[in-house]
Amino acid sequence: MSLGHALRRIVEEYPLARTEPPAGHPLAAVIRKGAPDELRRALAGLDGPFLVKGSPGRGTRWAAVPWLAVFDPAITTSATRGYYLVYLFPAHREQVHLSLAQGTVAAIREHGPRAGAYLRASGDALRARLADLAERLPVQSIELGSAGELPEGYEGAHILGLSYTLAELGDERRLRTDLATGIAAYRALKARGGLCGLPGL
Template sequence: MSLGYALRRIVEEYPLARADPPAGHPLAAVIRRGAPDELRRALQGIDGPFLVKGSPGRGTHWAAVPWLAAFDPAVTTSATQGYYLVYLFPADREAVHLSLAQGSVAAIREHGPRAGAHLRASGDALRERLADFADRLPVRAIRLGSAGELPEGYEAAHILGLSYDLAALGDEQRLRADLAAGVAAYRALRARGGLALPEPGPLRPGRAAGGPPGR
């Protein structure tokens, strides 16, 4: 198996797999073990370390959006907080997104119904911080095709990344090059201050908000 093959299996098989319980399902095993193993292999030789996890859901319920993620343990070990690199699988079409993402659950807990607006505003600022990656990771917004707090949170939490259709998943060399670009952006974000954004500075004397400079 390769990373592209593992991603393709999830894309193609997930809609039908959800008709059966996840316990003991072969695709749940691919998402929890097989795909993470392939992602670890693809990350070999790229500056680490990384904690790699895949989630098809919890307990007896499949996730609306399954994911496969790489975490820098110095930043976070969980998809709930911090920021991380993740493959997300839309519910409504045969595609997968590679996303440098913010932890949406922490934002939901802190900001409640304003979490989406907070994450999008933060994402806009973080894209400016990573402007030198705009050509390599040009996708600024993703759609996951599923209503609900978590899928909508994942959409809002996206910073930058790439999207693939099924045909693109056959190009293993491209997938690994894109993964390396994603890791480089992840490292750059950490070096440039992470999610911390500067507070608006005080107004200069003689200048009202939105007004012309004082003389």
């Protein structure tokens, strides 16, 4: 299995998998272990350390939006706070987003119903810090096709990134080059102050 194959499996199989119990489901195992293993292999040529995790949901419920994330442990080890690089899988179309994103749950806890507006405003400020990378990571907004606090929070938390169709996931070289670009943006944001200096922080 390659990174592209792992991503493609999630895109293609998730809609049907969600109609079945997640406990012991082979796709849940792909998201938790198989895909993270492929992502670690793709990261091997890049200086770390990186923590890689995949989430198909919790307990007996599939996630509305499954994810596969790369964390710099000096910044965060969780998708709830800080910022990180993540593959997000929309519910409504055969597509994957590679997103440099802000932690959503922490923003929801701190800002309540204003979290979405806060995340979008801070995303605008963070994009300005990464203006030199905008051409290589041109997607400035994403749609995940699911209603609810978390999916809408993920949309608002997006800073910049890329989107792939199913056909584009067959280009492993491109995926690895784009991953390296995403990691470069992650490091650049860290070097330029991360979330420091944003309103409300």
